[in-house]
Amino acid sequence: MAEVKIHHMTEPVSPVEPRGELVIRTIAMPADTNSNGDMFGGWLVSQMDLGGAIYARNVSRSRITTVAIDAMIFIHPVFVGDIVSCHAGLLKIGRTSIRIEVEAWAQRAKGGEHVLVTRGTFTYVSIDDAGRPQPVHRN
Numbered sequence: 001m002a003e004v005k006i007h008h009m010t011e012p013v014s015p016v017e018p019r020g021e022l023v024i025r026t027i028a029m030p031a032d033t034n035s036n037g038d039m040f041g042g043w044l045v046s047q048m049d050l051g052g053a054i055y056a057r058n059v060s061r062s063r064i065t066t067v068a069i070d071a072m073i074f075i076h077p078v079f080v081g082d083i084v085s086c087h088a089g090l091l092k093i094g095r096t097s098i099r100i101e102v103e104a105w106a107q108r109a110k111g112g113e114h115v116l117v118t119r120g121t122f123t124y125v126s127i128d129d130a131g132r133p134q135p136v137h138r139n
Helices: 041-061
Strands: 021-028 061-074 082-093 097-107 114-127
Touching: 021 041, 021 061, 041 097, 041 114, 061 097
Parallel strands: none
Antiparallel strands: 021 082, 061 114, 082 097, 097 114
16 A cells, blocks of 8 residues: 655644645635625635545545534634635545645735635545445555
């Protein structure tokens, strides 16, 4: 069995630059704002879940589904016009599951500063065509 490369992303609370693989990038639009005029937290979680799912699918080389989101930390707001980038790194591969840490970074529309805005741990399960858990394909 080939060695599995694991990216540890749990050390500093506010790293200076993104850790992990870039998995998704989008722009924050007005339609997804909350009552304060900032981006709705659910929109950001959705982007992170999509990015984590892309990473999990590439790791498992199979169909996957989200089964848990743990330890979500919202650090800074995302504003309309910010470019949001999600970066993912592997924490653990189990028999059928994959735990992934996802960081969301915002490049501010005003000034261009890059800021860590959210991080969370997502667990995905490898599933077969019938939707039943199956062992994660390994290299």
